[in-house]
Amino acid sequence: MQALEKLRDRIIQRVNINLRELGFDVTPYMHELTPIKQMVKFYAFYGITPHHPLNFQFTHSNLAGSYFLGRCRVTNSLLYKSDIRGDELKKEGSVFQFQQFEIPINRDEHIDIEDSFLIKTLVHNYSHDPETLEKFFIKDTISMHYANIHGSPSDGCFLGPFSTVDLTTMHDCVVGTFSYIQAGEISHIKVDPGTVWIRSSDKFNFLYRYEKNHLDNYINFTAGNRPKGPLFDFVEDRKKDFEQIFAMVNIDPPRSVPGSASLDRYAVIKPHTNISENVLVAQRAYLQNSWLGKGANAQENCYIINSRLEGFDITAHGGKIIEADLGKKVFVGFNSFLRGRPDARLTVGKESIIMPHTIIDISDPLTIPPNHIVWGLVRNKHDLETSSMPLSDFSAIEKKFSLGNMIFEGSGASFVSALQHRIEHILEANGAFFNGAENKGHAQKNQSISFNTIQPYPMGKLKGLYPSIIIQP
Amino acid sequence: MQALEKLRDRIIQRVNINLRELGFDVTPYMHELTPIKQMVKFYAFYGITPHHPLNFQFTHSNLAGSYFLGRCRVTNSLLYKSDIRGDELKKEGSVFQFQQFEIPINRDEHIDIEDSFLIKTLVHNYSHDPETLEKFFIKDTISMHYANIHGSPSDGCFLGPFSTVDLTTMHDCVVGTFSYIQAGEISHIKVDPGTVWIRSSDKFNFLYRYEKNHLDNYINFTAGNRPKGPLFDFVEDRKKDFEQIFAMVNIDPPRSVPGSASLDRYAVIKPHTNISENVLVAQRAYLQNSWLGKGANAQENCYIINSRLEGFDITAHGGKIIEADLGKKVFVGFNSFLRGRPDARLTVGKESIIMPHTIIDISDPLTIPPNHIVWGLVRNKHDLETSSMPLSDFSAIEKKFSLGNMIFEGSGASFVSALQHRIEHILEANGAFFNGAENKGHAQKNQSISFNTIQPYPMGKLKGLYPSIIIQP
DSSP states (O other), X not given: OHHHHHHHHHHHHHHHHHTGGGTOOOHHHHTTTOOTTGGGTOOEEEEEOSSSOOOEEEESOBOTTOEEESSEEEXXXXXXXXXXXXXXXXXXXXXXXXXXXXXXXXXXXXXXXXXXXEESOEEEOOOOOTTOSSEEEEESOEEOTTOEEESOOEESOEEOTTOEEESEEEESOXXXXXXEEEOEEEESOEEOTTEEEEEETTTEEEEEEOOHHHHHTTOBOOTTSOOBSHHHHHHHTTHHHHHHHHHBSOOOOOTTOOTTOEEOTTSEEOSSOEEOXXXXXXXXXXXXXXXXXXXXXXXXXXXXXXXXXXXXXXXOTTOEEESEEEOTTOEEOTTOEEEOBTTBOEEEOTTOEEOTTOEEEOSSOEEEOTTEEEOSEESSHHHHHTTEEEHHHHHTOOSEEEETTEEEEEOHHHHHHHHHHHHHHHHHHTTTTOOSSSOOOHHHHTSSOEEEEEOOXXXXXXXXXXXXXXXXX | OHHHHHHHHHHHHHHHHHTGGGTOOOHHHHTTTOOTTGGGTOOEEEEEOSSSOOEEEEESOBOTTOEEESEEEEESOEEESOEEEOTTOOOTTOEEEETTEEEEOOSOOEEEEESOEEESOEEEOOOOXXXXXXXXXXXXXXXXXXXXXXXXXXXXXXXXXXXXXXXXXXXXXXXXXXXXEEOEEEESOEEOTTEEEEEETTTEEEEEEOOHHHHHTTOBOOTTSOOBSHHHHHHHXXXXXXXXXXXXXXXXXXXXXXXXXXXXXXXXEOSSOEEOTTOEEOTTOEEESOEEOTTOEEOTTOEEESOEEOSSOEEOTTOEEESEEEOTTOEEOTTOEEEOBTTBOEEEOTTOEEOTTOEEEOSSOEEEOTTEEEOSEESSHHHHHTTEEEHHHHHHOOSEEEETTEEEEEOHHHHHHHHHHHHHHHHHHTTTTOOSSSOOOHHHHTSSOEXXXXXXXXXXXXXXXXXXXXXXX
């Protein structure tokens, strides 16, 4: 265990050095939290397919419970139940368009994680940073439970639980609990908990901040403690269901999955769940008594319970949908928490956009009309008035606008069109539009993945660390 | 599948080229036998411990269901449910004594398997060949079901089902079904089925041959067919029990295993089995309703059913013991088949030696007295008279002796003492003499093994082949 503890302490020190200007000390947050004993218990695994660039290098890190797909290098890091997905990595010879630049990719992109500590974090390729297109780095970074590092290279950062950094390069930043950042590039800043911030430098700026006392009712993380609140409990309460599927080497898929759909063998599928054509269910997704219509996708760490999704719906990484009926092409963003009740269902009309990190938690039935955008905290009809708008109204914003705790600057049309463009891209990449021959996406390509398991040294000084493991085509 | 079939055909051709002088064509034997479809189904696995030299390199081979421990390289070979154990490999800096030579080992020994096809074969280190002490090679070799390649480098050979080659270097040889060879070095010979041959060039020569019609009643392998006979059926009938333990990632050991004993998680342990101190139970061992006394060991592919072993008993690789009572320090050699009946138990007195590839199959109770040596086919008291002797009588042989189908030349004393010396070595290496502090062996060192699973490409041209996998300390 010695080497494992030394490694943890070294990582903490390095992150603190990076964050010295912000005066942020990660040490107390790591207390009582670091599951160092658990890190010896769980096997890690990686997926092999003919479709994904194969190249893994793991060097004396701990990888407990983590999953890897695509080209990836992990050196002296601690990854605990993190999913590292590299199935959209750029290929050598392709061209990356950035503003007026056409940048040729001169070697296959890889994910490079060094001296970092990621707890139950989802990492998804690929680097949108024109300065580092071939290397998606996560360096000297600590990331807490259920955070998402999504297309966001990171150096010297601390991410709180349930935070998301999306298409943003970060240097020496602290991202608070349940904050969502999509800002291109950020450096030396500390983002308060419950911030939802989307910025396109020349086009728009969207900012919402949860009131602290409201956020604390859902998720709350203080030094020396584990995260607390119903959002964390909700996930913890369902851990047991995952234990079963991790205990088996192979699991037979339910018969009812169509040939064009993909159901990860590390997903939990409880009874009475219907999976239609072109559906993608990613690892660690949790489906129970729900209907997923054609082309819907259920991404990593999402939960869909007692709900009906009509089709082409997106449930992004960490999204939770309980007792709800969603029309076609509804987007539910990262880590959103949509909780209806058996006697108070939530209805969302078609093509509506639930922004990342939205909390909808109702005691009376609530309907969100079609083609609306929703953000922030919605507990009832009254909240909805200051937390949603028709998309067409939002598109009409030209310069400045505010509603409730949300402030917007710039072009509403370009904001809405960027969102809609991305939704189309996600559906396309996930294979929602597969017609039996063309438009293959993850739902079709991720069907036949071989999973290989790896485990650390079981005892001795190196206990908990993995040997050097190199997997190449 | 294409690449996999090409590889199989290439291996068959290479073996045939090596065996051209013997006029032996392996092709018809491979028909209907090559489980090419099965080779995509099963995961392979390797063990990691702090005690064993870690260094695996697998390159575009198929490894279905195989197990690896220790330093090993497999290049473009097909291994189907083979166990490759390298936990006795020589270490750099040690010295190998051979006759008057003291040979320093100049690098860690490794197992190197190339262009070979091993089906359910057990490979055990280490090379006893003074010409190749650092490299244990298996090249251009095809080996059939339940064969043992034991300390025997091999180049251009074909081994029939249930054959064993022990401490023997082979070049361009054919070893018949159920034959056992321990002969130092052999080259360009064809060994008939049912031969048991033990030779020490300057000291002794032991030769037994099963009559063909007798052997056929137990095991029989002809071109174009799978092996047939009760010996094969016995093993096949118990395959289902293994499927369950291979389906789980981790299995909790039964509580009753003492701290000084080692129970492999890939062994089958059926109810009412007692495991005492210092017992070693290897992978793919099968224990049912049996009592294993202190220091006994149950090696790979052995079956111990409704039997009692008093302690310090050795059940070598592939040994089968059914309805039998064994006194202390009874040795049961490779692939021996000891079958008593519920109403006709077999009793073996202490310190008796059941030679490798002995078949004892009785319908009336039978007792083998202590300190006896037994070989060949024993179905009743009458057979026993020409298939056994007191060890002291055997030791008295000075030049030449024959009994039944057995011929012996040389010094009986040196033959018996070589056997006894080896039995002590096996007990010592397996940890039978561990006293709580000293004399650790496999039983103590193999306790905490982490198992990592690996799988082939699930589809495409490379279907069934494994990527390049390198595991280093």
